């Protein structure tokens with residue numbers, strides 16, 4: 143179905159193909175299905191997060207800073223046009239940094255599973271500091287051929303504002319939200335995130351401790367490093383294994399080099415854990431691995 147996405151939609155939706163992933167037609171069983179084009183999970187562009195020039199003082203928000211090695215413009219342009227406000231911002235104020243923010247969706251017979259919900263709307267600080275371009279999750283899902291009302295579960299890799307921003311779409315429903323218990327604790331600390339986005343209603347919160355299978359062929363892997371309660375998702379269907387690494391690394395180079403950079407790992411005491419998390423994900427020998435802030439997809443070396 144994703145093959146039907148028209149070229150002119152590419153600015154709003156990053157659909158990353160999966161050539162090389164073997165399609166097992168019998169994979170249409172209890173687990174996630176492989177589409178005809180071999181798509182097992184897709185990354186969905188949910189926002190571009192330009193860095194504002196001046197931050198500090200009361201505006202400080204841990205986890206909200208941008209990695210110094212910004213993405214190339216081509217990567218950013220895959221997911222969206224610059225915010226007009228961004229264009230009007232003088233160069234001195236905006237620097238040259240933009241970051242893409244990806245969520246992911248797993249097409250599962252039990253219902254779609256959304257992994258990360260991107261940047262949200264309506265928070266003055268975020269709007270002022272980051273001038274984000276935000277795409278509504280429902281619209282992005284629809285463009286990916288996923289009925290937004292079919293979402294059966296949400297997984298947050300962690301609760302920084304750019305990963306849980308549109309969680310409130312699901313608050314007050316019966317959709318469960320899977321987050322590491324450690325991350326829930328971190329999100330209650332000051333300046334960690336946007337509280338109203340990260341505050342999952344107790345009835346919907348599924349606090350995970352470590353690894354957990356959440357649906358046939360879909361499991362959460364605890365991958366601390368970027369944050370203490372960071373988690374990734376592993377999807378298996380047919381012969382394919384796809385890793386949604388999320389922000390276990392910032393970019394594909396860190397994944398290849400098994401490198402925990404100070405920019406992606408805030409706390410020194412998490413450095414070893416971060417490297418161990420990367421190795422854990424790579425030990426699965428995934429066909430593909432996707433990242434939250436880097437459009438390039440890791441493919442198993444031939």
Ligand SMILES: [Zn+2]
Pocket residue numbers: 205300302368389
């Ligand atoms: Zn983060």
